[in-house]
Amino acid sequence: MKFGCTDKKIDLKRLADMCGGELFGGDPATTVYGVATDSRTDCTGECFFAIEGENFDGHDFIRKAAESGAAVAVVSKKPDCDIPYIMTDDTRKALGSLAKAYKAQFNTITVAVTGSVGKTTTKQYIHSILSTKYKTHKTEGNLNNDIGLPLTVLSLCEDDRLLVLEMGMSNIGEISALSKIAEPDIAIITCIGNSHIEHLGSRENICKAKLEITDGMKDGAILLLNSDEPLLENAVPERKLCRLYFGIENPKCDYKAENITADDGFTTFDLRSTESENICGLRINQVGTHNVCDALAAIAAGTLLGINEDGIKQGLLSFSPVKMRQSIIKSNGFTIIEDCYNAGPESMCAALGVLSDIAKDGGKIAVLGEMRELGEYSSELHRKVGAKAAKVGIDRLITVGTLAEEIASGAEAAGLPHEKITKISDYSDAEKAATIIKPFINQGDTVLIKASRALSLERISHLLQE
Structure with missing residues (x-):
């Protein structure tokens, strides 16, 4: 995968610094044009990350990556073939460090989304709305983990004004690491459910894990929470954030959907807001109040980022679901x-x-x-x-x-x-x-x-x- 911005040259010396590792072999001035995590792809001029997983070890495929044209490998143990390499303690963390350093080159506003249910739909709605005014980059498919999110960031282009990132997890600490890479300006938690309760033990612990999305945020950044979920309504993050709430049932929320009706595969509703203009006759090409709630979170993000009523309505109707999701x-x-x-x-x-x-x-x-x-x-x-x-x-x-x-x-x-x-x-x-x-x-x-x-x-x- 090539870097999204080809104008910002990254040589081996700089790459090693961005990864937090040490370069061995090769010409430090050699330019790297992208990253690869799969040796079966064309790795020409790219940096191959030897990722270790439960059932595989990327170090076993370094030779194949070199044969496919990789210019350098990021490793945690010495390769058994002749290729320049950057030694790190952890190749996954190195990939995240590279993504964070790469992102720091841009002035892109970042919106991050997590939640037990609805995060992909919400991400799609946000992208559709923001794209009516800005060039917007987003997580594709379900690339929402410690490999997928850095790869999304590394495909960011210089003219991308906004970045929409989905963050998934199965255990404590995972979203925290993603948030520290992304440093969101706006973060959204869609809901707290029972997914992954086998690992986390309770919905309260799931809520704590989702709130890790704030760990990379600066004071004054915006946190949008679903006020229909008591665990989120009463959540108090450690940072001094601007908390705003969206919902359908809770009358105290800042963005509320009212007068919801469904017909022929579409849902119509009105927005009542304390933070923006009220909007009547909003329409989405889905049914189900859960989809209204996801759209509502996206509307809140859109209004906060300067999207007007026409843009909101256009963005909602241009939404398309990810394959195999309703x-x-x-x-x-x-x-x-x-x-x-x-x-x-x-x-x-x-x-x-x-x-x-x-x-x-x-x-x-x-x-x-x-x-x-x-x-x-x-x-x-x-x-x-x-x-x-x-x-x-x-x-x-x-x-x-x-x-x-x-x-x-x-x-x-x-x-x-x-x-x-x-x-x-x-x-x-x-x-x-x-x-x-x-x-x-x-x-x-x-x-x-x-x-x-x-x-x-x-x-x-x-x-x-x-």
Whole structure:
């Protein structure tokens, strides 16, 4: 991957300083044009970072990277081939240090987003709104960890006025490291859910982990919080930040959505704000109050950065979801809501609400797979999703995976008849699963497909479309 700005030359000596390492071999004046973390790509003129993971060690691929044209390798142990190298204590941290130093060359305003649910949607909305006035760079896909975020920063161009970064985590300390790289001017926390509770133990600890987004912020920077979440409403960061709140239920928030109505795949609402002009008739091409809340956070960021009413409305309607995140697909006379990228209890319940809103005429079918990383709370939280499925009145519940059988139990306990429930234990055989599901689908039906990423239920979605 080439650096976004080719005008700012980075030679080996400077690269070593930016990475916090020591250069061995090579001409210190040699220019490096980008970074690589995958030796299978064209590494010509780039710096190869030998990243170590749970199941791989980038040091094993340095020779391949050199053969692919890498000019230098950033390592934590001496390479076994002839290539200039920069020795560091930790190559992941070195990549972050490089990104932070690279970003310091620009006067870009940074907006950072995290949260248990909705951070990718919010990021997309922010980018759509800000792009109506400014050249805006953003996290692509789900590159929101200690590798993806630095790579996003390193692709920043000199004429990018704004940078929108998504920050993900699975444990304490991870967002703190990302925030210190990004140094956000505006940070947003969308909500606190149960995702990763297996590692963190409680929603309170999840909230603390999300609040680490403030660790790289300067005093006076802006923190936007969802006031409908009590843990966020009462959060007091250590830094002296300007805290503003958005929400739907809490009347005290600074940006509030009112008069929400949904029709034909669109949602209309009004903005009441203490910080900007009120705006009537805002419209998004999604349904579900959770999407309104995500849009509301983006509207707040937009108004704070000088986007006017016309820009806000234009940006909202130009929004496009990331693949496999509540994608609406018309196929073979029925509708699929493909929401297979990931799943937690909150996003599952929200997706069931979307299914209920969209399926006005035909049947409502929910294909729900396992939710991972819920630890001791897994059974209880799967059952709550089942209760929600029963509450919205679905016509057929199909669970996929053994953990998801608790969804079926929760649905039946909440009143969904046993004969309306089908269980598929083996999620690995997508063709067999699709064969079981197809006979339940009729013309005009709407089918929600959602599960944790590990299940790859988009395979079933694709087969149903054939």
